[in-house]
Amino acid sequence: MKPVIRVQRVIGIVVLVAASAVAQVGRPVTAAARQQNNAARQRWQTTGRSLPGASSAALRHNALQQKSRMRALRNLSAPTGGISGAWISLGPLPLPSDASGIGLQDYNWVSGRATTVAIDPNDVTGNTVYAGGAYGGVWKSTNAGNLSPSPVSVNWAPLTDDQPTLAIGAIAVQPQLGIPNASNSVVLAGTGETNSAGDSYYGLGILRSADAGRSWSLVPQDATGTHSFAGLGFSQ
Secondary structure (H helix, E strand, O other): OHHHHHHHHHHHHHHHHHHHHHHHHHOOOOHHHHHHHHHHHHHHHHHOOOEOOEOHHHHHHHHHHHHHHHHHHHHHHOOOOOOOOOOOOOOOOOEEOOOOOOOOOOOOEEOOOEEEEEEOOOOOOOOOEEEEEOOOEEEEEOOOOOOOOOHHHOOOEEOOOOOOOOOEEEEEEEOOOOOOOHHHOEEEEEEOOOOOOOOOOOOOOEEEEOOOOOOOEEEOEOOOOOOEOOOOOOOO
16 A cells, blocks of 8 residues: 555645646746846856956957958968859848747848948938948948939948947947038947847947048047946947
8 A cells, every 4th residue: 555655645746746837837927036037137148258357348359359360361371363153142131030930029021230320411412321230330321312212222331341340339420610521521430239139249449430431440448548448338
């Protein structure tokens, strides 16, 4: 009879555990519990992006500089004959957004999010526009106004593909005094996205161009040199 009693006890324990689990599933989540879950999620996200006593943004910047040096050395030793064969463009193109595969998060076809748009005030025609992506860098169009009868005819060109970060949060174009000239516009691009998404990246400072985006310099800190912009983000 003892084995039977033990089996009955085990079955009773399983029933109690199952009933407790069902009760917990139906229990509403409190605001305090939701806040704790958000904090735990944020800690988990930053675990792989930081090291104790080190700036994650600075470490990433150092890695990018090392990659650039390695690429330059590789280009020096690369054959000069080039690569033969035809290439077919695969993107960038919109992608299906449903990561679950069963329609739980289906937002139809999507592309990378744009974080900022700035119309150049020095272009009296209104055709020069700068746009920034969450991690797509700064883009420029010179026919985004009356020159384009429809949005599909607007042409965009990337400006910051060779910069240390592509995370853009804000763009500003300085108005000129006197006779404006859009070819010499001063453009400021604040790096780092502040949307707090799982794929939002911090910045390294402010990218500054004095020639309408043809060349850039990084402003890593404030004028006093006491406050670093690395690891921060910009928004507008």
